[in-house]
Amino acid sequence: MASLLCACLLLAAAAATSPGRLVPYDLLYADGVRAYFARDWGRAAELLQRALHSYAGLRAARRACRAACRREAAFLGEPPGAGPWEAALFGRVLQRADCLQHCLGRQLGAAPSAHRASHAIRRDFEQREPYNYLQVAFFQLKKLDQAVSAAHTFFVANPQHLQMREDIEKYRRMSGVKSDNFRDLEATPHWEAYETGVQHYNADEYLQAVARLEESLTEALSALEECRALCEGPWEDEDDEEEEMQPGLYEAIAAHYIQVLKCRQQCVLEIATKPGRISATEDFIPSHLDLLQFAYDQVGNQTVAAECAASYLLFYPTDEPMLEKMKQYRTVLGEDTAVTARESIQHYVQRSLMEKKLIYYAVEHLGGTFNDPDLWTPDELIPENLKEKHREDQEKQKQETLDVEGRKKRGPLPFEGIAVTMDSRQMNGTQRVVFDGVLMESECKDLLRLTKAAGEAGDGYRARRSPHTPHERFEGLTVLKAMQLAQNGDVDWRDAKLLLQASEKSRKIIESYFTPGKKLHFSFTHLVCRTAVDEEQEGRMDLSHPVHADNCLLDPEGQECWREPPAYVYRDYSGILYLNDDFQGGGLFFTEMDTVTVTAEVHPKCGRLVAFSSGKENPHGVWAVSRGRRCAIALWYTHSQEHAEQERVKAEELMEQRAVEQDQPDGEEHQEADHRGRSSSELPVPSSGARPTSRRHKPGSDRTQHPKELRARDEF
DSSP: HHHHHHHHHHHHHOOOOOOOOOOEEEEEEHHHHHHHHHTOOOHHHHHHHHHHHHHHHHHHHHHHHHHHHHTTOOOSSOOOSSSSSSHHHHHHHHHHHHHHHHHHHHHHHGGGGGGGOOHHHHHHHHHTTTHHHHHHHHHHHHHHHHHHHHHHHHHOOTTHHHHHHHHHHHHSSSOOGGGGGOOOTTTOOHHHHHHHHHHHHHTTTTHHHHHHHHHHHHHHHHHHHHHHHSSSSSOOOOTSSOOOSSSSHHHHHHHHHHHHHHHHHHHHHHSSSOTTSSOOOOHHHHHHHHHHHHHHHTTOHHHHHHHHHHHHHHHHHOOHHHHHEEEEEEHOTTTTTOOOOOOOHHHHHHHHHHHHHHHHHHHHHHOOOOOOOOSSOOOGGHHHHHHHHHEEEEEHHHHHHHHHHHHSSSSSSSSSOOEEEEEETTTSSSSSEEEEEEHHHHHHHHHHHHHHHHHHHHHHHHSSBSSOOTEEEEEEHHHHHHHHHHHHHSSSSSHHHHHHHHHHHHHHHHHHHOOTTTOEEEEEEEEEEEOOGGOOOTTOOOOOEEEEOOSSEEEETTTTOOOOOOOOTTTOEEEEEOOOEEEEEEEEEEEETTSSSEEEEOOOOOOOEEOOOOOTTEEEOOOOOEEEEEEEEEEEESOOOOOOOOHHHHHHHEEEEEEEHHHHHHHHHHHHHHHHHHHHHSSSOOTTTTSOTTSSSOOOOOTTSOTTOOGGGOOO
């Protein structure tokens, strides 16, 4: 053992890539953020760059040491008669641990435990948050090229970040900024090669497709190994951990080992997830082989095409189209020609199946859950009792579908004088409807009067221009802000109350039509106006609101809508109650998933309510408002009570308080109540458009280093 330890020490010394101590990246990051908020831009840029370098160095050291110690302290090959199995096994475990400690200590210049950052800090680096600060620091230092690269690097991983989207557009308009400045400093080689390869494939350029897809597959498998090496970290004991670590030696070992195996299994999702997305590309590794076998066949290389087909069949051995292709290849190559799957793919599949078998055994006998990342996992590998649970989930989903279909047998609407003008069939879709007569002309006029206050209040978004187009001015008013304005005497109480009543009336209509017997809660209510900017309409080609879905991220190219943050995944139904029609454009339209094929249009008018389910079945947008001012009440609803609109609750409390005050006699008591009501309205209320600096942090976490008042936008 002594000779082995010496070898590990020599290996660690040789592996050290840089002399000196590697400062923990979380400390550098904290100092960099402090310098950022102290507006010490030079020091902030230096510390943030050092933090990123330290983070990369730590990951590289862990990968290198674990790979080296796996060779130097291998578990296999113990000579027979070496003693009881426990001593033989754990002797190797101790050697591996000792090798890792010394190797990492030499590379990092300090004890590895000094580099254990908090979960929140690790999440920031995974989501490229340091680049968000870094781009502002570089901008302040007049280093535009570095600022643009940092901004672009952050934006690639956070494409729904509206703040950075605006900053990127500003950079594009700046003189001195070159197109090659927009580069991803954290680019993953396999994704660039994969997307280029797929483009060549779709263009029937098969020679180029083969080269790039082979490159992508090689890089993806390499990235997978790096990810797996990083799984061998400390035990993650978080509050939301699904399993509890049992108190005994073997239970603890088993729990940690299964955590490592689950992490390794999830690595395929990590490499299959494009930066900026949360959902992974399905069958990422098998899809490479499927594309490659066809491309090789097209360029006349049936030998390699057959090899790719055989590799693909390791994942899906009963796939009939691929089995048919294999028959064709054997006919062309000759029955005597041996066709075998690639060795790297054989190793990948065999290892993955071994790990899945261990994980499923642990789930069945020790408890816990496992979200299998692969669609190709053989059915016989899954324990029978877990298969039953899977079938139950499928039955539940089928029953929910039947419930939706049963809602077609609807009762009468809860209010008289309201007519269904168009239903789903007439609108060429599902879960769509248009009602007329929800408001009278006089009520529309009263609410339009309230919108004048919206223009003055500017609630909803910080900028006066639309968040979606520079050719329109956007004005918004929430129900709570309307009540506060009424409390201060800026608007008529009756108009503010009408906003509450009109939105509640719409909720009852939509609930009775789509979900009778199932409660719909308000998710958000917004009185909005979009006004055409007269001098900016010539040659206009954009939309007032681009095509989107309300509870998922629309991916037209992939014909998919990803129900994941930052989309409002809890929203179930949407509605728009129109207040006027004295403008040009501004109509609502629905499309297919391609966002191009229009399936239905709705023209606004006073009292018209259009309602629809919020999912991928209803992509929609708004035509440009080319003249005049379009006003409406935008409504979103949810079945989830925990996501109910809290501002509405406060607004209703203010309205009840107003009713109580009106019932009190004039005098001192009334004045005191009025004074209390006014003082309460002075408390700061977060704007509906406000965004925390990092949406990934849990409520209540310490975010003192990320105050809301400083944004990259403020620095331009």
